[in-house]
Amino acid sequence: MLCFHHPDYHYPLPEEHPFPMDKFSRSRAMLETELRRGRFVAPEPAAWGLLHRVHREAYLESVRDGRLSEFDRNRLGLPDNARLLDRCRRETQGTLLAARAALEEGLAVNLGGGTHHAFADRGLGFCVLNDVAVACAALEEERPGLRVLVVDTDAHQGNGTHALLRGRPGRFSHSIHVGRNYPAEKEAGDLDVPLPRGVEGPEYLAALSASLEEALARSKPGLVLWNSGADIHRDDRFGQMALDDAAVAERDRRVLAATRGAGIPTVVLYGGGYNRDRRRTARLHAETVLRAEAWA
Ligand SMILES: [Zn+2]
Numbered sequence: 001m002l003c004f005h006h007p008d009y010h011y012p013l014p015e016e017h018p019f020p021m022d023k024f025s026r027s028r029a030m031l032e033t034e035l036r037r038g039r040f041v042a043p044e045p046a047a048w049g050l051l052h053r054v055h056r057e058a059y060l061e062s063v064r065d066g067r068l069s070e071f072d073r074n075r076l077g078l079p080d081n082a083r084l085l086d087r088c089r090r091e092t093q094g095t096l097l098a099a100r101a102a103l104e105e106g107l108a109v110n111l112g113g114g115t116h117h118a119f120a121d122r123g124l125g126f127c128v129l130n131d132v133a134v135a136c137a138a139l140e141e142e143r144p145g146l147r148v149l150v151v152d153t154d155a156h157q158g159n160g161t162h163a164l165l166r167g168r169p170g171r172f173s174h175s176i177h178v179g180r181n182y183p184a185e186k187e188a189g190d191l192d193v194p195l196p197r198g199v200e201g202p203e204y205l206a207a208l209s210a211s212l213e214e215a216l217a218r219s220k221p222g223l224v225l226w227n228s229g230a231d232i233h234r235d236d237r238f239g240q241m242a243l244d245d246a247a248v249a250e251r252d253r254r255v256l257a258a259t260r261g262a263g264i265p266t267v268v269l270y271g272g273g274y275n276r277d278r279r280r281t282a283r284l285h286a287e288t289v290l291r292a293e294a295w296a
Contacts, residue, residue: 001296002101003031003040003289004094005111006087018237019077019126023273026282028111031289037296043097045089046134050096053137054130054164056121060085063128076123088128091115095131095225095269096138102265103143103223107296109289114227114271116158116175117183124160125182131269132225133164136171139223149221150174151255153208154229154271155239156182161227162189172219176204176211178240191215197240201247204232208251212258224259224266228252230273230284237274248284252291260295268292 005028013021031038051060062068068080078084094110101108115127123129136148150165152158152175165171172190179194186192193211195204231239233248243251260266268289275281 001035001037001039001293002098002105002108003035003038003111004043004097004109005040006042006090006094013078018274020274020278020281022278023282023285024112026279027286027289030282030286031111034286034290035293037293041097043090043093045086046093046096046129050134050138051089051092051129054120054133059121063123072122076128077126078128084128088115092129092131092134095267096135098267099135099139099223099225100142102267105296107260107266107268107292109268109292110270111285111289112270114152114154114229114269116152116154116161116227116271117156118160119163125156126272127160130160130164132161132227135225136165136168146170146223147219147221148172148223148225149215149219150225150227151212151215151259152176152227152229152271153232153251153255154227155231155236155241156272157186157192157194158189158227159183159185159187162187172215172221174211174215176208181240182238191218195241198242200242201244201250204241204243205247205250205254209254212255216258216262221264224264225269226255226259226266227269227271228255228285228288229271230275230281230288231271233275233284235276235280237276238272239274249287249291252288256292256295266295
C-alpha cells in the first residue's frame, strides 16, 4: 500500500501553537513500524501550473513571499513563507499521487492532506492549499469522465472543497460535521450532514451510514477521496464531537466497507486532529491508516 508523506523536516511552530505539526512525523514513524505492506514515497512539490488552476496566483505568491496581510495570516493560522508553501505543495502532490495509485491498485494513503478550508484566494484554519480540489483539477485532464466523490468525515465542514468543486461535472462533495462549529459561514455542498455539538457514537454512525449510502447512490463514483479527520474523537480540542475509540474505529470500518468494500478505488487523507494529548493525535491518524491496510 503506497503511503505518501511530507519530507522529514518539521515546519517550526512555537510549542504553544494550536496546530500539531508533529503529528505527521509521529504517525509516519508508527506506520513505518506497524504497516505490513506500507511503501513510503516522498512527493515533489505540486507544479505551479497545476496549483494555478485552483488557486489565484496573487494568493500563492503572497504565501510564498510572506506578504499576507495580518488579517489573512490570522485566519490561516500559520506563518506564511516559502518553507510553508513548499511543504504544502508536497502535501498536495501526495493527494494527487495517492489518487493515481488508488486508480491503479485500489487504495492509497496520503499521510496528510484533507486541507478542506482552503479557497481559491485565501487559506483558512491551517489549510493553505486545497489538495482535493487540486487533485480533482489534474484528474479532469488525466481521466476525463472519471466521477469523483469526496467523503469528508472531519468534524468541521469542508467549506473550501464545497466551494471549489461546486458545479464541476462529475464531482460530488459530501461533508458530515458539527453544525454549530467552525467555520461559522458554511458553504453549500452536494450533501451536508450537520450534527449537534457533543454528538455521540450511535447517532453519528447512523447519520454517517445513511449519508454514505445517499452520496454513493447519487454520485456513482469511480474514485473516492476520503478526508477522514481525527478530530471527531471526544478528547479533541476543536472537533466538538464525542466519539470514543470504538466509535472512531467503527466510523473507519463503515467508510472503508462502503467504498473500498464496494470495489471503488479509495484514497485516505488525514484532515484535522487536535487531541488534548498530542501523541494521541498521531495515534488516531495512524490507526485509521492501519485499518485501511486491511482493505488495500
Ligand atoms: Zn476538522
